[in-house]
Amino acid sequence: MFTFLIKQSRSRFQNDGGLGISATTQLGFLRNLCSSSPKTTHKIEDAKRSFTVSYLINSCGLSPEIANSVSQKVNFLNPTRPDSVLSLFRDHGFANLHISKLVSKCPKLLLAKPDKTLLPKLDFFRSLGLSSTEVVDLVASAPNLLYHSSKDRLIRCCDFLKSILLHDEKVVFVLKSYPWVLTKDAKERFSGAVTLMTQLGVPQSTIALLIYRSPSVLIASKDKFNRCLREVVSLVELYKRWGWSDDEVRLAFRTHPQCMGLSEKKIASGMDFLVNRMGFKPAEIGRYPIVLSYSLDRRIVPRCSVIRVLLLKGLMKNKISLGSFVSFTEKRFLDEFVNKYEEQVPELLSIYQGKRSILEPGIRVPECNYGFIKL
Numbered sequence: 001m002f003t004f005l006i007k008q009s010r011s012r013f014q015n016d017g018g019l020g021i022s023a024t025t026q027l028g029f030l031r032n033l034c035s036s037s038p039k040t041t042h043k044i045e046d047a048k049r050s051f052t053v054s055y056l057i058n059s060c061g062l063s064p065e066i067a068n069s070v071s072q073k074v075n076f077l078n079p080t081r082p083d084s085v086l087s088l089f090r091d092h093g094f095a096n097l098h099i100s101k102l103v104s105k106c107p108k109l110l111l112a113k114p115d116k117t118l119l120p121k122l123d124f125f126r127s128l129g130l131s132s133t134e135v136v137d138l139v140a141s142a143p144n145l146l147y148h149s150s151k152d153r154l155i156r157c158c159d160f161l162k163s164i165l166l167h168d169e170k171v172v173f174v175l176k177s178y179p180w181v182l183t184k185d186a187k188e189r190f191s192g193a194v195t196l197m198t199q200l201g202v203p204q205s206t207i208a209l210l211i212y213r214s215p216s217v218l219i220a221s222k223d224k225f226n227r228c229l230r231e232v233v234s235l236v237e238l239y240k241r242w243g244w245s246d247d248e249v250r251l252a253f254r255t256h257p258q259c260m261g262l263s264e265k266k267i268a269s270g271m272d273f274l275v276n277r278m279g280f281k282p283a284e285i286g287r288y289p290i291v292l293s294y295s296l297d298r299r300i301v302p303r304c305s306v307i308r309v310l311l312l313k314g315l316m317k318n319k320i321s322l323g324s325f326v327s328f329t330e331k332r333f334l335d336e337f338v339n340k341y342e343e344q345v346p347e348l349l350s351i352y353q354g355k356r357s358i359l360e361p362g363i364r365v366p367e368c369n370y371g372f373i374k375l
Helices: 002-015 023-035 041-060 064-070 080-091 096-105 107-111 114-127 132-141 151-165 168-177 186-199 204-213 215-219 222-241 246-255 257-261 264-277 282-287 289-293 296-312 322-327 330-341 348-352
Strands: none
Touching: 041 064, 041 080, 041 096, 064 096, 080 096, 080 107, 080 114, 096 107, 096 132, 114 132, 114 151, 132 168, 151 168, 151 186, 151 204, 168 204, 186 204, 186 215, 186 222, 204 215, 204 246, 215 222, 222 246, 222 257, 222 264, 246 257, 246 282, 246 289, 257 289, 264 282, 264 289, 264 296, 282 289, 282 322, 289 322, 296 322, 296 330, 296 348, 330 348
C-alpha cells in the first residue's frame, strides 16, 4: 500500500505542476480504504501513516525515504491543520527548501496552532530587529524554537541576555549565531555560571564577552564548569604575571578565545622565548595572542631565528608585526624572508631548518622597537 501511495503521489505531483496533493481525493481514498477494511486500531494507524507520507512528499517536498521516517513521529488524516501551518510559513517568507528543513527537523510543527502558537513567536523575533530573512534563517536552524519554547520563555531569555550584553544588537548577534540558547530558559542555563564568575571576581565585561563569543562553555555541568573556570582564572593570573593588564587579557580573549585553552606550560614557554629571548613587549604579544597557539619548536623559534638574523645584518627595511610573520603560510614566509635573502645570507635556510642556531645566551638584537620590529 505504501508503494502504491507513493506512485499515486508522484503522479498527482506531476499532473498538478508540483502544487500539492488534493486533500479531497486523498481523504476519499482513505475513507474507502477504512470502510472496506476492519476498523481496527492497526488499520487506522496504517491509514494515517500512509496519508501522512503522501502529504509529506507532495506538500512538504520530502523524499519518500525521509517522509517515511518522519511519519513515525507524526501522522494525521486531516490536512486542514498542516495546510494552515504551511500557509503561514509561506506568507512569512519561508521557501520550499526552508519548509522541508523545518518539517524534517520538527515534524510536530505541522500540528501546531498557527495563530496561537507560531505567529506570536514569529512576530516576537521581528520585534527584536531581525529582518524577515533573518527570522527565516533563525527558525530554519532551530525549529524547536517554535514548538517547544513559549513566547514568555523567549522574552525571559532575551531580557536575561540583554541584562548581560547590554545592547540589543549583541542580543540579536547571539540569537543568530547560537539559536539554541533560546530552546531552554537562558537564565536557568547561565545564571549559575554567571553567579560563580561574579563571585570569583570575573569582570562583567568578561562575562558578557564569554556569552557573546562562546555561550556553550556556560552550559557545561556544574562540576565541569567550575573546574574549567578555575583553570581560566589561573591562566588569566599567569598572563598578568607576564605583564598583561586586565584590558590586554580581555583584548586577547576577544581576538583569539582559544588563548584561554592553552596549557600553562605552553603559555610560559612561549612568553619566555618571545619576551626574554626575542625582546618582544608583552603588550605586543597580547595584540597577537594567536602566536602562542603555534608550535614553539616547529614555527616560532625557526621564524624568529630568521628575523633575528635579518635584523642583525641590517637587511630588514620594512616594519613587520609579530602577528604577520608568524602567521604567514610556509611558502609565503620562505619567499619573503628566506629565499629573498639567499645571496646575502646563504646559511639562512639552514638556520630556518634548525641545522644552525644563533639563539645562544648573550646574543641579542640591536636596540629597536620590537612593537613592529623596525630598525
